Amino acid sequence: MERSDFAMERSDVRIIGVDPGTLATGYGIIEKEGCRLSYVVGGCIHNHSDTLIPKRFLRIYQELKKVFESYRPDQMAVEGLFFCKNVQAAIKLGEARGIAMLVAAENGVGVFEYAPRRVKQAVLGRGGAQKQQVAFMMKQILNMSEEPHPADAADALALAVCHAFSTRGA
Numbered sequence: 001m002e003r004s005d006f007a008m009e010r011s012d013v014r015i016i017g018v019d020p021g022t023l024a025t026g027y028g029i030i031e032k033e034g035c036r037l038s039y040v041v042g043g044c045i046h047n048h049s050d051t052l053i054p055k056r057f058l059r060i061y062q063e064l065k066k067v068f069e070s071y072r073p074d075q076m077a078v079e080g081l082f083f084c085k086n087v088q089a090a091i092k093l094g095e096a097r098g099i100a101m102l103v104a105a106e107n108g109v110g111v112f113e114y115a116p117r118r119v120k121q122a123v124l125g126r127g128g129a130q131k132q133q134v135a136f137m138m139k140q141i142l143n144m145s146e147e148p149h150p151a152d153a154a155d156a157l158a159l160a161v162c163h164a165f166s167t168r169g170a
Helices: 003-009 053-071 087-106 116-124 131-141 151-166
Strands: 013-019 024-033 036-046 075-079 110-114
Touching: 013 053, 013 151, 024 053, 024 151, 036 053, 036 151, 053 087, 075 087, 075 151, 087 110, 110 116, 110 151, 116 131, 116 151, 131 151
Parallel strands: 013 075, 075 110
Antiparallel strands: 013 024, 024 036
């Protein structure tokens, strides 16, 4: 069965949010069925700071690929580029985003980008929220028994929820 055929047979949409980083890449998957959102899975791909950057990227690629193969998301929401004072950090973040987009493209999954401020505004009603507030709201919105942990996984879930809210009619 082709990937697009599988997506068309289901009445729900599975959305993965990815919060990229070279030390921690958060991911969170939700299902959207009509207006109802439900939590599927969330986690974080960790790299050690002593690991060389190319090895970190390889680990992000391999682990995200496993997540895509296991959970078969239909759409991906990823944090868009934002202004950063540290140019080196911004470049590495952009490269990590590229890896996530590559995995999505390999799986025929559409990619949607959201600014961090827009994500917080969508899930909390204001763009300047703290990470702890994001985790609390993910627990509430997704009817989870506990707050998602670590913060990178909560942020990834918030990306997925923001995308779900942005595509209510889709």
